[in-house]
Amino acid sequence: MNLKRYLPILQWLQDYDRGQASSDLVAALIVTVLLIPQSLAYALLAGLPAQVGLYASILPLAVYAVFGTSRTLSVGPVAVISLMTAAALAPLADVGTEQYIAAAVLLALVSGVMLVVMGIFRFGFLANFLSHPVISGFMSASAILIVASQLKHVLGIPASGHNLLELLGTLFAGLGELHGPTLMVGMGVFLFLLFARSGLKPLLLKLGVPARIAGIFARTAPIFAVVVTTYLAWQLSLGEKGVGLVGFVPSGLPALTLPDFDQALWQPVMVSALLISVVGFVESVSVGQTLAARRRQRIDPDQELIGLGTANISAGLSGGMPVTGGFSRSVVNFDAGAETPAAGAYAAIGIALATLFLTPMIAYLPKATLAATIIVAVIQLVDMPAMVRTWRYSRSDSGAMLATFLLTLAHSVEAGIIAGVLLSVVMLLYRTSRPHSAVVGRVPGTEHFRNVQRYDVELCPKVTFLRVDESLYFANARFLEERVLELVAGSPEMTDLVLVCPGVNHVDASALESLEAINERLQEAGVALHLSEVKGPVMDRLKHSDLLEELSGEVYLSTFGAWQGLIGDRSPQRMIG
Amino acid sequence: MNLKRYLPILQWLQDYDRGQASSDLVAALIVTVLLIPQSLAYALLAGLPAQVGLYASILPLAVYAVFGTSRTLSVGPVAVISLMTAAALAPLADVGTEQYIAAAVLLALVSGVMLVVMGIFRFGFLANFLSHPVISGFMSASAILIVASQLKHVLGIPASGHNLLELLGTLFAGLGELHGPTLMVGMGVFLFLLFARSGLKPLLLKLGVPARIAGIFARTAPIFAVVVTTYLAWQLSLGEKGVGLVGFVPSGLPALTLPDFDQALWQPVMVSALLISVVGFVESVSVGQTLAARRRQRIDPDQELIGLGTANISAGLSGGMPVTGGFSRSVVNFDAGAETPAAGAYAAIGIALATLFLTPMIAYLPKATLAATIIVAVIQLVDMPAMVRTWRYSRSDSGAMLATFLLTLAHSVEAGIIAGVLLSVVMLLYRTSRPHSAVVGRVPGTEHFRNVQRYDVELCPKVTFLRVDESLYFANARFLEERVLELVAGSPEMTDLVLVCPGVNHVDASALESLEAINERLQEAGVALHLSEVKGPVMDRLKHSDLLEELSGEVYLSTFGAWQGLIGDRSPQRMIG
Structure with a gap:
């Protein structure tokens, strides 16, 4: 009984049948197709080499299948966590160095250990400190930051910075260096994906494609953009014309290694790891609950801490980056008919095969394609209507939301989220200090x-x-x-x-x-x-x-x-x- | 109307009559007699020269009479705030140096400004963060720390440290240096005051002294100890025999000066000043409310912030130390029949006269006398029954209390109080996160x-x-x-x-x-x-x-x-x- 609680795989594996297996395999195939560009893109967003994103989509998926309680959640690198990873690593090392990669791996491991400890002591309630308005303000600001950070790849302009002012400042300063071919690839992919998001599904429906298939097709559109632009880059030698390409990606599976136990690295990542853990957990649990409810299933938040924690530990041990349950990939997995966490394990095998055999092609993939993929994925996170709704409903909640939003944009993701949490608690005490x-x-x-x-x-x-x-x-x-x-x-x-x-x-x-x-x-x-x-x-x-x-x-x-x-x-x- | 809110003196001054004036004068006389040894003792506790304690009992009392809303609260140096002052100053300067005194004055000014700002923005609710169990655990631990820190004066042993382990360690190490004459003065005063607290009042009652007078007599016993031991020290030249005396105290009123606006000093005192402000406010308001309720009067907590804030600012401007409303002195003031804050202003005049004319005598006052006065005053703050009651009533409240108590003793007053506040908030969220x-x-x-x-x-x-x-x-x-x-x-x-x-x-x-x-x-x-x-x-x-x-x-x-x-x-x- 207790073993089943801590190893949820035992709850479904014994009754696993061929029908479930074939549903899971189909879902895994579709998710793999979506995951390849996503993993590459979020590694890019975190300032990491492309293969780190792939590594984070192999072992963690398989481990979550053993310890996670959601039937359909798909874990791996996600946009906001990748942004937080980039922000956490910036003060520790320079992008592109060995230390930077080592710190990312360590961050995954530390945040995994924190999640497991929180799960064992049933500290899931700590996630309650993050109120909805704070999360919403944080997500919106993060999305804007992500778009600003990716514009340089789409425009072909060098830019840098960790808050909106710095990013926009360097972008405007470099506007004269706008690179035509890069812009064409980036804008082309951007417009195609925008069309795929809004116009492709209705078009396919009109052509008689069943709704579910049309939906999956529209969501996996990024892979077409990746294939087409990679082919063009190879054929037209776009790299020689100055278009940024992903470049050499080592093929083969990641080696299992223990990260560097250097205290000088451990200590500075503690606060970042805690914030990444909590934000990742909140995002993942809300996705998992949404999907579970549709099939009248349940997830266990305390066990989810252990599922996500072990996934992150395994990411840390296999050269990956921090991971969590992502919304779009989980929805694709769900819509594609995944019935058990085995679908995640199969997808892990798919990514492993891609890492073994597709890396030579990935070298030709333009960074502009990945950046456009990220931008289209995250602009939907900017939730202005939520801000207006919250303002109408409650001035004090709205204050916490706005403070988080503005501080995240103007200062840093960590300052934004900490200020939001503190404000929520202070306002709670203020409100209940004068009860009716x-x-x-x-x-x-x-x-x-x-x-x-x-x-x-x-x-x-x-x-x-x-x-x-x-x-x-x-x-x-x-x-x-x-x-x-x-x-x-x-x-x-x-x-x-x-x-x-x-x-x-x-x-x-x-x-x-x-x-x-x-x-x-x-x-x-x-x-x-x-x-x-x-x-x-x-x-x-x-x-x-x-x-x-x-x-x-x-x-x-x-x-x-x-x-x-x-x-x-x-x-x-x-x-x- | 609004002017009366911000200047509560206008509420009583226009109807002030001779009957009230004579009651206030009698109360002021008695309070002055109590305040002289108290002010000297708490300056000693804070590591400051004796006159700083006197200065803090002149202008602040007069200013509180203008801005405070309690009719009977008596402000000035108090034990716990003096301990917190010592802890805040220790990392900034060495005891006895000019910088140490300058930092104490600055601390009073900064904490006064914070209190006034909190009052103007009606942030009094922030004091709610300090739950009763946290305050109780903090007070008990502070009292133990104070006793431990004063033992060196009573025993004549050099000792130092800012937590219990350090203090007891140095005390035990110096036990061989026990100084006989000092111990005799210290123990003599200690035993006399213990008797005065428990046995004097019943004895006086038996002799036919009215209850109120007997109570006041018992409470002002310290002044007798001061007079007698000072006389003995002078007559027997105890100073030459190695008994620590207060020594030269400059006579004359303090000069009004602006503290040093050095940023290197300002910044490190911010957190300490905030904690001192909040703890002082909570202590003062609870004393003020207790006394006001007995006469069916009211105090206004937001205006109290301004009253205490201006009192501390005036302490900072007149060479004093952080002050707040003290329990024992306020009770004496109340029992002696004070009817309006004018009693406080009269007591300020009394202390000013003492500062002008009594300082030559104070030079012969043994430090052991003051230390014994402090010890007897604070041992009643150690509230073990409250710990037991809280344990019986609620395990989680008890946890916050114990954490505050132990951390204050073993680490520092600031760590103790911060940990207590954080634990209270976390447990509040934990409890309400799973409502019935x-x-x-x-x-x-x-x-x-x-x-x-x-x-x-x-x-x-x-x-x-x-x-x-x-x-x-x-x-x-x-x-x-x-x-x-x-x-x-x-x-x-x-x-x-x-x-x-x-x-x-x-x-x-x-x-x-x-x-x-x-x-x-x-x-x-x-x-x-x-x-x-x-x-x-x-x-x-x-x-x-x-x-x-x-x-x-x-x-x-x-x-x-x-x-x-x-x-x-x-x-x-x-x-x-």
Whole structure:
């Protein structure tokens, strides 16, 4: 039972049949065709040699098939993680050096170990720190950064930088060096892929191709661009005309090696590795859940940490780069009919074969083709409508989103995401530090109690009923003290205060101390404190404290019970709110 | 009106009468007598010359009387803030140097500016980050550190260090150098003060002294110890016998000066100044609230930030050290009958007179006397019962408390408090990331719905009712998705899911996106999503989103309405939970 939890492959392998195998094989073939250009492109984006992208698409896929819980997730290099990899490596080594590649491999390994540790200790909840608006702002800004970083390959202009200002600055400065042949290849591929995304599927449907096939065809269009431009580059000797080509790619499978355990490298990658782990995990889990839900399947987020972690460790051990579950590739895998993670393992074999036999051709592949592929893939991540929706819905969420977006663009991916997380937490505390609360009175003739400011209710000047609509914990413990003391200071006649608690789901130690302090202070001021409608779990907890003994008043099951007990034959005042 | 908010002095000065003035003068006299040894002692604790403590008890008291909202709070140097000052200054300069004093003055100024800025922007809620268990663990550990740091003065042994291990290590190493005369003075004062704390008041009461006077007498006992030991030191030439004396203290009032605006000093004190500000604010506000509540008065925490901030700025401008509202001195002020902040201003005059005329005598004051005063004052801060209570009440709160306590002792005050804050926030997210939720069914024959696992209720296999007892926000948005998808995956017959929302006080943008995703995924799986009992404020918010339009099901006012609408004439199953 426990073994099956940690080795999800055992859940499906024993019932694996020929029908599933043939579905998985077909899906794997299609995914392989998509993965080859994607792997090359994201290695380019991360500033790494093309083969590193291929290596990251072999062993990690096979390992995820053993440890992952999603049936259809396809792991490998993805755009945002590749961008984060480039940003993390920039201060450590120069692009193109041995150290740069070594640091990328180390980054994959460290982030893999972090994910596995988080999985073992069931720390998946840490991903909750990344709120949707922060992720959305981060993704949009990353996509813009990626487009800006790839424009140089499409335009044939040298440019560099790790934030938008630097990138655009160097691009504009180099605009005079625009390289015609490169631009033609880049723009050609770009326009073709744009057409493939929006116009190819409807065209194929019109020609009578079944919808699923047409969809897969449209999504794997990059391979046609790769094949055609590679052929053109070879035939027309585009490399000699100054068009940037991928160049020599060593053929053969990666060797298994342990990365360099140099502490001078380990320490600086820790924060980057953590951010890459968490962002990759969040992206992967949301893709996995979306797909699993369509077939009423489930994924286990804590085990997903182990699946992704082992995938990254294996990437680190086989010369790859950080990987995670990608959206477009997983959708292709799903639509192509993959039924089990075996499809991923088969795709790994496909990429391995490509690494063995196709590398001589890849040498002629123009970088502009890959850059155009990346640009078309990521522009859909820029989600301006989400920004507008969030702005309409909540100003504070929108603030966190905008801060993340702007800081990611203007400073760095890491600063953006850290600022977003901090802002979310600060705003959460701010919001819950002043929860909704209301003095309530009795709706005449009933047992119901309502806000005195909204309803025409009965009140008694000596007994005040205060309802708090939030769990009581450290963020609002002080608020509660202030609210109660304000009430008491404003009502010299008051002799009893009833805290009405149906909305209180939890009382932590800070709030408990505040309640004790309130009880004591009210007692000094000659006011008795009562509680009503305390929920079962909260009451169980309070029995482990001294509050119930020390309470100057009573605990009433219902607010009406408190009314009867405290007001009894005194004549209440009617008030119009 | 607004002027009165920012200048609370205007609220009481116009009605100030002779009765209040004479009460305030009496209180000020008593507080001055207490403040002289306290100010000297806390300067010693912070590693500063004695006069710095006196300076910090002149202008800040007068300024707080103008800007503060508590009628009876007495500001000045306090134990924990002095310890934090010592810890902050240690890496910046050597004790006894000009730079050390300059850094202390700068620390007061920077922390004052921070407090004022927080007050203007109403950032008082930031103090909520410090939960009660964290403060309690921090206070206990600080008190132990303070005792350990003062033992050297009582024992006459040279010792140093900024955590318990270092301090105890150097103390044990120097145990052979124990200095007899110093020990006699120190232990004598220590035992006298212990007796004064526990036995003097009962003794005076027995002798017929009124309770209030007896209490004040017991609390101001330190001044007797100071007078007696100073006299003895002078008469017996204890200084020549090796007993450490305070030594030359310049007489005269402090000069108003601007601290050194050297960036090399400013930057390293920023974090320390922030921590000192927040800890000082929390301590001061809780003292102020306790006292205000006894007389049914109120304090305004945001204005308190400005009051404490201006007090610290004035400390920085007049050669003082960081100050805050202290517990013991405020209680003395309160018990002595202070009615308005004018009492503080009068006490400032008292200290100013002492600075002008008493400094020649202070030169003969043994340091052992001050150290014993500090030790007796802080041992009551070590609150082991609170640790036990918190452990009984909540393991997770207890964890934050213990982490703060141990790190403060073993590493540093700053590491302790930062770790405590981080742990509190992480545990808050952890707890709310898995809120209580329950599938509910109808109590037969009623309109009530209860947890199927606790009650004998009616269910319908096609319609599931899920109640969530927590506000929905980023920490639990993912949980909700998982919970719902798990339910759907486990109930192949389900056609409708009703989210029962009476416990949902807020839905943030992350949770909104999760609800939209849930709606979409359920739709793909052929299940309609409905909502019931959505609270008014939440509904108002949702109207600014697309959720209500896109919702595959309905929004029902009551859960029973949803039951009638969805189940109608289908026959529900009865189940025993």
